[in-house]
Amino acid sequence: MITLAGNLGWKNFNIRSEAAAIFNKEIYIINDANAAALGEYWCGDHGDKATLALYTLGTGIGGGLILNGNLWTGTTGYAGEFGHGGHFQDKYPCTCGLRHCIEPVSSATGLTKLLNEQANQNPESSLGKLKAKLGHHLKLLNIKELFDQKDPLTITTITEGLIPLANHIAIMLYILNPQAIILAGGVTNLGGNLAEIINELVKERVGDFVLPTFKIEISKLQAKAGMYGTAYYAFKNSGLL
Numbered sequence: 001m002i003t004l005a006g007n008l009g010w011k012n013f014n015i016r017s018e019a020a021a022i023f024n025k026e027i028y029i030i031n032d033a034n035a036a037a038l039g040e041y042w043c044g045d046h047g048d049k050a051t052l053a054l055y056t057l058g059t060g061i062g063g064g065l066i067l068n069g070n071l072w073t074g075t076t077g078y079a080g081e082f083g084h085g086g087h088f089q090d091k092y093p094c095t096c097g098l099r100h101c102i103e104p105v106s107s108a109t110g111l112t113k114l115l116n117e118q119a120n121q122n123p124e125s126s127l128g129k130l131k132a133k134l135g136h137h138l139k140l141l142n143i144k145e146l147f148d149q150k151d152p153l154t155i156t157t158i159t160e161g162l163i164p165l166a167n168h169i170a171i172m173l174y175i176l177n178p179q180a181i182i183l184a185g186g187v188t189n190l191g192g193n194l195a196e197i198i199n200e201l202v203k204e205r206v207g208d209f210v211l212p213t214f215k216i217e218i219s220k221l222q223a224k225a226g227m228y229g230t231a232y233y234a235f236k237n238s239g240l241l
Contacts (some may be wrong), residue, residue, distance in 0.1 A: 003078070006095040007060050030233045032056065032226050033080055036184050037064025038071055039221055039229030044182075051178045054219070055082055055165070057187035060095075061103040065176070071233075082172075083107065088164035106165035108140055108186045114161045115143055118153055126151045140190060147190050158190075159197050166201030173206055173214055184219035194218070 061083030083103035
């Protein structure tokens with residue numbers, strides 16, 4: 001049972017029975033972020049007893065936790081909903097109904113909104129000129145060249161948008177002591193500068209003794225992580241692994 005999927009408009013939706021009726025097969029349900037975390041664990045080089053936290057940065061923000069080699073979904077299944085809860089920002093309300101989640105600012109949706117606001121407010125900037133040239137709402141793909149060139153306004157805007165995420169990661173490091181924080185999803189298509197910015201922001205938010213204990217990296221599997229993880233989950237639950 002899916003209790004709530006705000007971006008899809010699903011509430012108390014029994015997706016398992018719906019899928020079983022369509023496919024007439026045994027159905028195993030796992031969300032995309034948990035699947036991606038399993039994929040990274042199964043096909044990555046983190047070891048059999050790995051402890052990992054994976055953040056998916058796309059339309060929203062999700063997450064998956066691997067604790068000592070096992071997927072952790074919590075008491076009722078919503079562990080890993082990193083995008084929601086707490087008081088991380090005051091700029092935009094969240095689709096989940098709360099007002100201070102990291103998702104509305106640090107997701108692809110949030111970063112795009114911030115970039116377009118800056119382009120509108122600074123029409124003579126590189127961002128503003130790019131938006132005028134394209135003649136439409138800027139997307140992350142549109143600003144990659146400016147990001148790679150380290151255009152000041154672009155870098156500043158992205159950095160400010162990633163601060164809620166960095167605050168969340170810093171807390172995660174103290175709670176779980178994972179060996180790796182893995183970043184996946186559309187935002188990571190911005191490339192190496194993104195990981196560099198997040199690393200620097202997180203380093204400012206943790207003690208020196210924490211710094212040698214973890215690494216922050218962009219998913220090597222990218223879109224394939226979820227496919228591998230879904231396969232692993234089905235194999236494991238059907239007794240094939």
